[in-house]
Amino acid sequence: MAAFTLKKSEILSSKKEIALLFKNPxxxxxxxxxxxxxxxxxxxxxxxxxxxxxxxxxxxxxxxAKRNLLKRRTKESFRLLKGNINTDYLxxxxxxxxxxxxxxxxxxxxxxxxxxxxxxQKLNIELKR
Numbered sequence: 575m576a577a578f579t580l581k582k583s584e585i586l587s588s589k590k591e592i593a594l595l596f597k598n599p600x601x602x603x604x605x606x607x608x609x610x611x612x613x614x615x616x617x618x619x620x621x622x623x624x625x626x627x628x629x630x631x632x633x634x635x636x637x638x639a640k641r642n643l644l645k646r647r648t649k650e651s652f653r654l655l656k657g658n659i660n661t662d663y664l665x666x667x668x669x670x671x672x673x674x675x676x677x678x679x680x681x682x683x684x685x686x687x688x689x690x691x692x693x694x695q696k697l698n699i700e701l702k703r
Contacts, residue, residue, distance in 0.1 A: 577657040580649065586627035586670050595670045602696045606677035606685070607648075609693045613701075614668045622661045626652060626671040634678045644680065648673055651687040658691075660698050671697075 586592060599610040616623060628648045630641040652673070661669065673690070681689075 578653060580653045580656075583623075584625055586625040586672065591625065591670055592627065592672070595672055600700065602693055602700070604689045604692045604696070606675055606679075606681050607689055607693060608674045608676055609697065610672045610674065611697065611700075612670050613664065614670065616666050616668045622664050622667055622669070624656065624659060624661065624669045624671070626656075626673070628652075628673050628675075630675045634675065635680070640680055644675055644686075647681075647683045647686045648675070648690065651683070651690040654687075655691055655694050658694050658698070660701065664701060669701075 586595070594614065595610060595612045597612075599612055602609040602611070628645050630644045630648075632641070635641045635644065659669075661667075673693075
C-alpha cells in the first residue's frame with residue numbers, strides 16, 4: 575500500500591529546482607499534457623528521489639475551481655501510476671518531473687489517467703537510454 579502515497583518530500587516546490595528543470599528540460603507530449611523532466615546528480619549516491627509538480631496555466635483555464643479540479647485529477651492519476659516509473663538504473667540521481675496541462679477544455683479523469691499512463695511509459699523508455 576505504501577506505493578500509492580504521495581509524500582510532501584515528493585513535491586517539486588523549490589524555485590531553484592524548478593528553474594533547473596526548465597534550464598535543460600527533456601520534453602514528452604501526450605495530449606492534454608506536456609511532461610518536462612530532468613535528471614540531476616544527487617547528494618547521496620544510493621538514494622534516487624523522484625519529485626513532481628503540476629501546472630495548469632491560468633491562460634488556458636480561467637476559473638480557479640476548474641484548475642484545482644484538474645490538479646486533483648492529475649495528482650491522483652500520478653499517485654496511482656508513479657510505481658510504474660522504473661528508477662532501478664538511476665541510482666544516485668534526482669528525477670524532477672512537471673506536468674503542464676495544455677488544453678483549454680476540462681478533460682475527464684479517464685482521459686487524464688490514460689494520458690499520464692502513456693507519458694510514464696514514454697518516460698521509462700527514455701530513462702533506459
